[in-house]
Amino acid sequence: MTQFSSPAALRAACRSGDFTDNTSGQAPGHVQCNIVILPSRWAADFLRFCQANPKPCPLIASSAVPGDASLPPLGNIDIRSDVPSYRVFRDGKFVEECNDIKHLWSEDMVTFALGCSFSFEEALLADGLDVRNVSAGVNVPMYRTNIDCSPAGPFAGKMVVSMRPFAAADAIRAVQICTRFPSVHGAPIHLGDPAQIGITDLDTPDYGDAITMKDGELPVFWACGVTPQVALENAKPPLAVTHSPGCMLVSDLRNSQLAVM
Amino acid sequence: MTQFSSPAALRAACRSGDFTDNTSGQAPGHVQCNIVILPSRWAADFLRFCQANPKPCPLIASSAVPGDASLPPLGNIDIRSDVPSYRVFRDGKFVEECNDIKHLWSEDMVTFALGCSFSFEEALLADGLDVRNVSAGVNVPMYRTNIDCSPAGPFAGKMVVSMRPFAAADAIRAVQICTRFPSVHGAPIHLGDPAQIGITDLDTPDYGDAITMKDGELPVFWACGVTPQVALENAKPPLAVTHSPGCMLVSDLRNSQLAVM
Numbered sequence: 001m002t003q004f005s006s007p008a009a010l011r012a013a014c015r016s017g018d019f020t021d022n023t024s025g026q027a028p029g030h031v032q033c034n035i036v037i038l039p040s041r042w043a044a045d046f047l048r049f050c051q052a053n054p055k056p057c058p059l060i061a062s063s064a065v066p067g068d069a070s071l072p073p074l075g076n077i078d079i080r081s082d083v084p085s086y087r088v089f090r091d092g093k094f095v096e097e098c099n100d101i102k103h104l105w106s107e108d109m110v111t112f113a114l115g116c117s118f119s120f121e122e123a124l125l126a127d128g129l130d131v132r133n134v135s136a137g138v139n140v141p142m143y144r145t146n147i148d149c150s151p152a153g154p155f156a157g158k159m160v161v162s163m164r165p166f167a168a169a170d171a172i173r174a175v176q177i178c179t180r181f182p183s184v185h186g187a188p189i190h191l192g193d194p195a196q197i198g199i200t201d202l203d204t205p206d207y208g209d210a211i212t213m214k215d216g217e218l219p220v221f222w223a224c225g226v227t228p229q230v231a232l233e234n235a236k237p238p239l240a241v242t243h244s245p246g247c248m249l250v251s252d253l254r255n256s257q258l259a260v261m
Numbered sequence: 262m263t264q265f266s267s268p269a270a271l272r273a274a275c276r277s278g279d280f281t282d283n284t285s286g287q288a289p290g291h292v293q294c295n296i297v298i299l300p301s302r303w304a305a306d307f308l309r310f311c312q313a314n315p316k317p318c319p320l321i322a323s324s325a326v327p328g329d330a331s332l333p334p335l336g337n338i339d340i341r342s343d344v345p346s347y348r349v350f351r352d353g354k355f356v357e358e359c360n361d362i363k364h365l366w367s368e369d370m371v372t373f374a375l376g377c378s379f380s381f382e383e384a385l386l387a388d389g390l391d392v393r394n395v396s397a398g399v400n401v402p403m404y405r406t407n408i409d410c411s412p413a414g415p416f417a418g419k420m421v422v423s424m425r426p427f428a429a430a431d432a433i434r435a436v437q438i439c440t441r442f443p444s445v446h447g448a449p450i451h452l453g454d455p456a457q458i459g460i461t462d463l464d465t466p467d468y469g470d471a472i473t474m475k476d477g478e479l480p481v482f483w484a485c486g487v488t489p490q491v492a493l494e495n496a497k498p499p500l501a502v503t504h505s506p507g508c509m510l511v512s513d514l515r516n517s518q519l520a521v522m
Contacts, residue, residue, distance in 0.1 A: 168451045168452050168457065169450065169451060171452070172448055172450070172451075172452065175433050175436040175437065175448075176436065176437075176448060187433055188433055189430065189433070190429045190430060191429050191432070191433065191452075191453075191479075192429050192452075193429070193477065196477055216454065261522055
């Protein structure tokens with residue numbers, strides 16, 4: 001896979017159809033975003049859902065007006081083509097995956113860009129921590145919890161979390177590091193006993209890949225960007241588009257710009 | 262016990278011999294300090310010990326010159342009388358407790374004031390967390406660990422930790438809050454399995470009182486100001502004076518002034 005250092009060059013390759021892959025490790029140092037695109041009638045409720053659930057749904061940018069395919073805060077973007085791979089949902093059900101959504105676009109569509117764990121993983125790695133899903137070269141394991149999101153109109157559902165195992169001192173360090181980045185899920189929401197948040201078996205994640213925990217490690221859980229997809233499935237809008245898992249919108253923003261201190 | 266709101270008034274009562282008690286809850290909002298007083302020949306090594314072990318030994322102030330009993334950064338203080346109760350050690354062994362140390366003072370003595378957990382407990386309580394030793398009205402349980410401090414000259418020993426139990430989400434919040442206060446022990450150094458730091462039985466602390474953990478709580482461990490006392494016992498200086506446990510020097514500094522952000 002081509003390695004891009006420039007977000008603009010990567011997006012150009014997405015736009016031309018030359019890049020349709022996972023964006024993990026692309027354009028290092030730059031913010032990658034979860035994408036949700038909805039008809040305008042559903043947009044206000046989804047915005048309220050994000051505001052009520054900032055840890056799983058940290059909103060970084062949204063369309064200025066319906067039908068506007070640009071996202072100036074994130075760079076020179078055409079949201080109809082600049083994500084490597086899209087997933088299309090009708091009435092809350094997945095129907096197809098595609099590499100651009102020009103055929104689905106209308107003057108009624110509203111885009112939301114949400115923070116993604118790639119940003120805080122980069123900060124953890126820069127501090128010398130072993131981020132197991134990265135060192136093992138697999139997708140992070142994700143689990144549906146028993147934690148209810150705050151509902152907003154039709155948007156509701158359980159929080160999905162990602163899990164990374166750490167020794168206790170590293171878990172404490174991870175809390176410190178991630179606290180600096182509230183717009184990319186922020187501090188963990190739980191650590192230790194998975195059963196306390198309704199997870200019965202760490203070895204069978206609901207999304208992503210299982211990973212191996214070492215002796216003495218604690219599982220550490222972060223609110224996850226799959227949460228809004230679950231809320232979408234529950235809300236059943238007639239049309240919704242998201243990025244495909246791992247195939248994010250790569251923005252011009254730098255991860256360090258998201259640090260609150 | 263008289264409740265003082267002013268640190269200066271409390272210190273005046275110590276100076277006159279009217280207050281000889283525990284300072285927990287006194288002069289709310291103000292920084293209370295662990296005190297170590299040593300002959301000047303031992304001072305440089307102890308200072309290096311503090312610098313090498315900032316979590317258990319967070320140095321807030323020290324004498325400008327040997328024999329100077331004032332500590333201007335902390336208020337109008339006479340360290341020979343302004344601590345409610347002192348402990349005297351000779352050759353590393355406890356020999357007596359007293360309410361002033363004028364009879365022991367000389368032009369050779371050097372004072373060190375170290376941060377104390379009362380400051381971060383106040384911040385945890387202000388955030389609505391249940392600090393179990395406070396709500397139960399007992400001394401915090403403290404344990405000798407298997408963690409070696411970095412030695413400096415004759416000063417060496419294992420780290421002593423204090424333990425407060427929290428539900429996982431509150432433990433994460435406690436890491437965030439205490440990170441703001443590095444000069445009063447800062448973030449916890451461990452959480453979860455006590456055996457990983459050499460603690461075999463939480464119900465039998467080495468210092469302080471045992472406390473009850475609730476179902477699902479994690480033990481959270483902070484570096485503790487008893488650590489320098491253990492190092493003193495190991496170093497065996499001919500004379501050393503500390504505060505008596507819980508009977509701290511109450512300074513004019515405000516806890517909020519110690520926050521790094």
